[in-house]
Amino acid sequence: MAVLWWWSSSCLSSRAVAAALLCLLVAHGSDGTRHNSNNGGGSGSSSSSKSHKQGGGGRAHAAPTTPSPSPYPSPAAGNNSSSDDGWLNARATWYGAPNGAGPDDNGGACGFKGVNMPPFSAMTSCGNEPIFKDGKGCGSCYQIRCKAHPACSGVAETVIITDMNYYPVAPYHFDLSGTAFGAMAKDEHNDELRHAGIIDIQFKRVPCQYPGLTVTFHIERGSNPNYLAVLVEYENGDGDVMQVDLMESSPDDGEPTGVWEPMRESWGSIWRMDTRRPLQGPFSLRVTNESGKTLVADQVIPADWQPDNVYSSIVQFE
Secondary structure, rough: OOOOHHHHOOOOOOOOHHHHHHHHHOOOOOHHHHHHHOOOOOOOOOOOOOHHHHHHHHHHHHHHHHHOOOOOOOOOOOEOOOOOOOOEEEEEEOOOOOOOOOOOOOOOOOOOOOOOOOOOOOOOOEEEEHHHHOOOOOOOOEEEEEEOOOOOOOOOEEEEOOOOOOOOOOOEEEEHHHHHHHHEEEOHHHHHHHHOEEEEEEEEEEEEEEOOOOOEEEEEEOEOOOEEEEEEOOOOOOOOOOEEEEOOEOOOOOOOOOOOOOOOOOOOOOOEOOOOOOOOOOOEEEEEOOOOEEEEEEEEEEOOOOOOOOOEEOOOOO
């Protein structure tokens, strides 16, 4: 089968790129059929301009109807289920440099930065809508493995969702970094597996683990006394964030006011608060994950905070 990594420089490519992918899959006929166990966008049937448009347009909206995998799911019914306990079927592609972290800027739609460095270590992935969940899936962790290709090791590797994609490839689609895709291969067969371009894999949601790290808050550039944007990262367990609340401090004594105010999701794992008056630090932050567990970082952001600074808490999800 043709190598498919060249067509995407990031997970946020246009629909034209998605259509190009479908053309490639259709053009390769039997290869598309052989790999298409999930009835995804790579059809092995003969091509026409009409079916091409349907694949790049109408099918692009089919993925959001697929149920999102809840934390640590059991197999689902239908074609996406697996006979192995807890594993679901998906398809995987990859993009970026062969040994890279995906995006050229080592970021992604979730807002994480330096994902080529620890603790992400380039083991990252874009997720389609049932996985990305309009940003609510950012930071969630999945084990992935492949068995169908001769270069596959069958050994599970853990990846973190840092970006999004909407290609109509399969109900569950992981667009992996080159590093993560190659990590599923047998020793010395990383490039061979990457040359497959698109493969069938299995996946399951697993707890995130950040040994030695606490929940951390990065103040985004552009923040000012009336606008505070915070990136939340390194959460053990679910790894994702459903809600962030902020508590200011009294200007008289610097003690917490006792009043929680909800922040709004800006995009990905970045949460913001806009006010008509200057916000009064130090700030306490309350983080709620998908399981409904909450964590409070008391006065984690000092009164003299600065944009583009990182403030680590002393707390972590159990």
